[in-house]
Amino acid sequence: MDKKEHIIRQIAKTNKKNYENYVVTRIINLINDPDLKFITQQPVILSKGKRALTDLYFPQIDFHIEIDEAHHKNQKDADIEREADIINATNHIIKRIDVDCDINSINLHVDNLVSEIKKAVEAKRRNNEFVPWDIEAEYKSETYIERGYIDLDDKVAFKRIVDACNCFGLDFKGYQRAAANHPIEKDVCLWFPKLYENNDWDNKIADDGKIIIEKKKDGNKEFVEKYLFDSSKYPRKRIVFARVKDSLGDIMYRFKGFFEVNEDLSIRDHAVVYERTATRVKTYSSEGARINSK
Amino acid sequence: MDKKEHIIRQIAKTNKKNYENYVVTRIINLINDPDLKFITQQPVILSKGKRALTDLYFPQIDFHIEIDEAHHKNQKDADIEREADIINATNHIIKRIDVDCDINSINLHVDNLVSEIKKAVEAKRRNNEFVPWDIEAEYKSETYIERGYIDLDDKVAFKRIVDACNCFGLDFKGYQRAAANHPIEKDVCLWFPKLYENNDWDNKIADDGKIIIEKKKDGNKEFVEKYLFDSSKYPRKRIVFARVKDSLGDIMYRFKGFFEVNEDLSIRDHAVVYERTATRVKTYSSEGARINSK
Numbered sequence: 001m002d003k004k005e006h007i008i009r010q011i012a013k014t015n016k017k018n019y020e021n022y023v024v025t026r027i028i029n030l031i032n033d034p035d036l037k038f039i040t041q042q043p044v045i046l047s048k049g050k051r052a053l054t055d056l057y058f059p060q061i062d063f064h065i066e067i068d069e070a071h072h073k074n075q076k077d078a079d080i081e082r083e084a085d086i087i088n089a090t091n092h093i094i095k096r097i098d099v100d101c102d103i104n105s106i107n108l109h110v111d112n113l114v115s116e117i118k119k120a121v122e123a124k125r126r127n128n129e130f131v132p133w134d135i136e137a138e139y140k141s142e143t144y145i146e147r148g149y150i151d152l153d154d155k156v157a158f159k160r161i162v163d164a165c166n167c168f169g170l171d172f173k174g175y176q177r178a179a180a181n182h183p184i185e186k187d188v189c190l191w192f193p194k195l196y197e198n199n200d201w202d203n204k205i206a207d208d209g210k211i212i213i214e215k216k217k218d219g220n221k222e223f224v225e226k227y228l229f230d231s232s233k234y235p236r237k238r239i240v241f242a243r244v245k246d247s248l249g250d251i252m253y254r255f256k257g258f259f260e261v262n263e264d265l266s267i268r269d270h271a272v273v274y275e276r277t278a279t280r281v282k283t284y285s286s287e288g289a290r291i292n293s294k
Numbered sequence: 295m296d297k298k299e300h301i302i303r304q305i306a307k308t309n310k311k312n313y314e315n316y317v318v319t320r321i322i323n324l325i326n327d328p329d330l331k332f333i334t335q336q337p338v339i340l341s342k343g344k345r346a347l348t349d350l351y352f353p354q355i356d357f358h359i360e361i362d363e364a365h366h367k368n369q370k371d372a373d374i375e376r377e378a379d380i381i382n383a384t385n386h387i388i389k390r391i392d393v394d395c396d397i398n399s400i401n402l403h404v405d406n407l408v409s410e411i412k413k414a415v416e417a418k419r420r421n422n423e424f425v426p427w428d429i430e431a432e433y434k435s436e437t438y439i440e441r442g443y444i445d446l447d448d449k450v451a452f453k454r455i456v457d458a459c460n461c462f463g464l465d466f467k468g469y470q471r472a473a474a475n476h477p478i479e480k481d482v483c484l485w486f487p488k489l490y491e492n493n494d495w496d497n498k499i500a501d502d503g504k505i506i507i508e509k510k511k512d513g514n515k516e517f518v519e520k521y522l523f524d525s526s527k528y529p530r531k532r533i534v535f536a537r538v539k540d541s542l543g544d545i546m547y548r549f550k551g552f553f554e555v556n557e558d559l560s561i562r563d564h565a566v567v568y569e570r571t572a573t574r575v576k577t578y579s580s581e582g583a584r585i586n587s588k
Contacts, residue, residue: 004397008312015309018302025319034398103298104328
């Protein structure tokens with residue numbers, strides 16, 4: 001997928017809602033910045049755990065826009081798919097735009113939002129915190145190997161498990177399993193879980209992303225016991241990429257951080273409970289891994 | 295309908311075609327001129343009588359844009375409704391934009407089109423030929439009474455027959471019939487025909503708009519004879535507003551000019567044949583009509 005396809009498909013999602021389509025395209029066109037990524041209809045967790053879709057989201061600056069139509073005002077509590085790539089927007093900027101006014105007022109409001117967004121981008125650029133949108137680079141292992149780390153703030157997601165694996169010194173051609181051993185940090189594994197209820201598991205991630213609960217649907221008691229007392233089989237430190245459906249319906253593996261099992265919580269909750277202990281993990285080239293393992 | 299509704303509904307027509315939606319909204323947003331009217335999917339007659347829909351049309355400057363998608367290139371011969379408000383675009387500017395290229399190329403092409411359009415508007419403004427889009431005024435009799443005339447170049451269409459009638463000194467509250475006597479120019483009538491085949495008539499207007507052919511489906515011979523030899527019943531001079539479906543599917547009465555019966559052609563073609571003899575007609579206030587008739 002190139003930028004053109006991303007842009008066209010994101011805008012296409014707004015098609016059925018005329019005001020949304022008008023406002024979204026107007027904002028995008030007036031910002032006119034090919035380095036700024038946008039997502040339409042982004043599933044978010046708001047404060048107090050409320051789930052919603054924001055109409056337009058700029059991930060690089062944590063900025064959202066909600067479009068208020070009179071007859072939609074009370075329908076915003078979206079029915080969000082359990083696999084959705086839902087992000088926590090508690091500390092994000094969320095601006096609303098009212099479209100129940102004349103076209104000049106809408107356009108004026110859009111102009112104001114556009115200049116706010118441009119200012120936010122400018123501020124990040126000034127602090128060297130702005131990573132220009134590069135749709136090819138963002139899905140490639142090399143990008144993160146060169147950078148030396150993957151950080152939660154960078155909102156990293158891969159299209160394939162193998163691309164995540166190869167950020168840590170592996171040199172796979174393909175990989176389909178839900179876990180892989182870290183080739184350098186020997187007590188760590190790379191984990192690609194479904195963090196929602198599925199056939200075999202009743203997993204969960206907390207709204208703030210700091211706790212993961214792993215529960216087996218069948219034989220959970222044995223699983224938890226084995227896990228807690230046989231750490232050789234189940235690595236307790238995990239770099240987590242959650243399997244999610246992204247904004248266009250494609251499967252992605254979203255970096256969620258570095259987690260470690262918390263034994264007390266696990267025993268208390270009759271589940272394997274992981275705590276996030278770091279938001280940044282080191283990356284390695286496969287060459288580095290070979291040298292390291294000699 | 296206000297400008298907001300017009301804009302939203304026109305853009306909504308492009309919704310199902312993603313590239314069309316992107317290009318149209320980008321052009322409109324970058325032109326950013328509330329005085330410039332636009333129509334999407336305008337039915338046109340091209341040179342050699344070919345019928346088509348142009349994707350974006352600016353009536354004030356006779357400027358059209360066609361968006362070429364690879365898989366649409368050969369599907370442009372549109373199936374146009376017979377009632378459609380089809381305009382002759384032979385002398386109009388028609389620009390194409392190719393979307394089978396990357397997003398930067400599309401955006402660059404849009405930028406070029408936008409500056410061409412702005413130049414065309416600017417040129418008209420300089421010559422005092424630009425009438426700013428005023429969506430309320432354009433459908434009101436008063437606008438044309440004040441102007442003193444209705445001209446083909448101004449692309450006048452009314453939503454109701456009564457609004458057309460009242461441009462010529464009548465003071466109707468409502469009017470539903472297909473013809474009305476001109477209260478001042480006594481040998482002229484105002485005519486609101488369907489210029490396409492319908493239940494009773496097989497009428498036609500030439501592609502260049504200069505000839506109207508009126509033919510009765512049942513008893514045409516008697517009709518034509520009576521018409522040609524009993525002019526008291528059928529006025530031979532007619533100010534014509536054709537009944538059409540406009541770009542949003544609403545019925546409109548589109549000014550087509552001043553027509554007079556051509557007897558020779560009528561006899562030759564076994565139909566009542568009208569020739570356009572003027573493209574501009576004088577308008578009158580109802581007060582003027584009262585004074586005049588004293």
